[in-house]
Amino acid sequence: MxxxxxxxxxxxxxxxxxxxxxxxxxxxxxxxxxxxxxxxxxxxTPDNVRRAAVAAISSGKTRYTAPNGIIELRKAVCEKFYRENGLTYTPDQVLVSTGGKQILYNALMATLNPGDEVIVPAPYWVSYPDMVLLAGGTPVIVEAGIESGFKMSPDQLEAAITPKTKWLIFNSPSNPTGAGYSREELKGITDVLMRHPHVWLLSDDIYEHIVYAPFEFATPAAVEPGLMDRTLTMNGVSKAYAMTGWRIGYAGGPKELIKAMTTIQSQSTSNACSISQWAALEALTGPQDxxxxxxxxxxxxxxxxxxxxxxxxxxxxxxxxxxxxxxxxxxxxxxxxxxxxxxxxxxxxxxxxxxxxxxxxxxxxxxxxxxxxxxxxxxxxxxxxxxxxxxxxxxxxxxx
Incomplete structure (x- = not known):
């Protein structure tokens, strides 16, 4: 055996x-x-971010932090969400993790029970279905091929929802296709979710800043504020600031969910790297050129x-x-x-x-x-x- x-x-x-x-x-x-x-x-990685990391080391900011992240970074995340996305969070609604992948892992581990279903539009990032399976849930794949621009339609989402559905994992722009949902297309998706109050939304916005005109990025909770109390909006510094190896992801969501995710993290990895957190603070608050x-x-x-x-x-x-x-x-x-x-x-x-x-x-x-x-x-x-x-x-x- x-x-x-x-x-x-x-x-x-x-x-x-x-x-x-x-x-x-x-x-x-x-x-x-x-x-x-x-x-x-x-x-x-931008020079100012690297300098901030060196400064953090030199000044002794190398010890454990709170499991959910340093308060300075969580405040900066709140300011970022408000400034760039029109979303209002408080620091106790924010979690900083070891990369965006840990945000996903924490959320699914904190919420899924055997039999719970998670809708995953395909093409999907390779880790989504396996994370659902690892957490004991059942991934429900909704395929959106080249003929639809690799975008799931509202009708497809409606058809996939059952009483067992707990989450929709949503990624725009997408890995692997680069397909992005317009504000109008997002409204079609959020309208469906508004009709099903038991379904939560996990919005992976990691490619937010890598978009090409005339496309304009929007995040679902900003398109439909009525979803704020059941949306986890996640992001990170890996793609936007070329900080993949620094391993910093963050998310904003309802307090109860963030608290549960923090508990999971406190018993797995604890805090993300302290030096990387100070570097991420500079990335979010420093020059954006x-x-x-x-x-x-x-x-x-x-x-x-x-x-x-x-x-x-x-x-x-x-x-x-x-x-x-x-x-x-x-x-x-x-x-x-x-x-x-x-x-x-x-x-x-x-x-x-x-x-x-x-x-x-x-x-x-x-x-x-x-x-x-x-x-x-x-x-x-x-x-x-x-x-x-x-x-x-x-x-x-x-x-x-």
């Missing part, structure tokens, strides 16, 4: 992390590998990659509204055969054969619950992206 828990058997390792690790191993062996699988800005500069670079890269991929035989690549991913369809390539004899029956076959033949690491669409597609992160230098797309085009042209 295995000594491992039933909970572990319900989940799998992150496919994005696995592909990134494989690409790293092949590169270390001397292979010419281009890794486009990691969801991570390639820019350095990094954001438009990086956004402009990401937009240029988006347009470059979309244009190049749409020239590849059998590839259809929509233009995303935000984030730094594209999610092209390869429906026309399924059933073909690679030069080494590999039959491309799934998008996973495509990703593995592409890596073997051309040394380009992407993540297959099945990992995100919507196939046949693959995800590219265009958080790389322009010349690297051009090289990668040329290799992808060469591989696609070789399929027979």
């Amino acid at each position: 295995s000594f491992l828990s039933d909970a572990v058997s319900r989940i799998k390792a992150s496919p994005t992390v696995a592909m990134t690790a494989l690409a790293g191993e092949l590169k270390a062996e001397g292979r010419d590998i281009i890794g486009l699988s990691a969801g991570e800005p390639d820019f350095d 990094y954001i438009p500069t990086s956004r402009k670079a990401f937009e240029r890269r988006r347009d470059l990659v979309v244009g190049l991929l749409n020239r590849c035989e059998g590839v259809v690549c929509p233009t995303p509204e935000g984030a730094f991913y594209v999610y092209p369809s390869i429906a026309d390539l399924i059933g073909k055969t690679a030069p080494d004899g590999t039959k491309i029956e799934t998008d996973e076959d495509f990703a593995k054969a592409l890596l073997a033949a051309e040394g380009v690491a992407v993540v297959f669409g099945g990992a995100f619950g919507c196939s046949p597609n693959f995800r590219i992160s265009y958080a790389e230098a322009d010349e690297v992206l051009v090289d990668a797309c040329e290799r992808i085009g060469r591989f696609c042209a070789s399929l027979k």
Whole structure:
């Protein structure tokens, strides 16, 4: 009999992390590998943020903090939510965690019981369903494919809700597609939730600042204030400020929920890194000129990659509204055969054969619950992206 828990058997390792690790191993062996699988800005953390971290170390701010985060940062989060999103929270309605992933984990662990259902629109970030399973809940997948712009409709949401539904996990702009819901589209979603008062909303706004005109970001609780008492709005500094390794996420929500999440955190990791918290405080309150500069670079890269991929035989690549991913369809390539004899029956076959033949690491669409597609992160230098797309085009042209 295995000594491992039933909970572990319900989940799998992150496919994005696995592909990134494989690409790293092949590169270390001397292979010419281009890794486009990691969801991570390639820019350095802004200078003022790094200086704040050094100052925190120098001044001895290296000890335990309150489990829910230093009061200075929680106040800054409240100010950020009000200033940028029109949401009003008090510091006791805010939790700071070790990355956005821990916010999700805490929320689901604090609220789910066996039999509870969580609606997860697909394509989804790979960790959403597994976190639900780990917490003992049941993920209910609602697929929104390329024909709908990768966006779930209000009718689809309505049809998925049952008396057992506890949460809707919502991500706009989305990982993996970059699809963003307009204010009008959000209103359609929130109208459905208003008709079902037992359903809570977990809004993952991590890509809030990486959006491209004419699209404008909005968060659900601001579109429908009537949802504030059952919405957890989460964000973080990882994507907007190129602080992935600093591991700081935060959320605002009802006091009872935040208190329960803090209890979970106090018995797991306790506080997030104290130095990272002081750095995050500077990120939120200091100069914001990094954001438009990086956004402009990401937009240029988006347009470059979309244009190049749409020239590849059998590839259809929509233009995303935000984030730094594209999610092209390869429906026309399924059933073909690679030069080494590999039959491309799934998008996973495509990703593995592409890596073997051309040394380009992407993540297959099945990992995100919507196939046949693959995800590219265009958080790389322009010349690297051009090289990668040329290799992808060469591989696609070789399929027979």
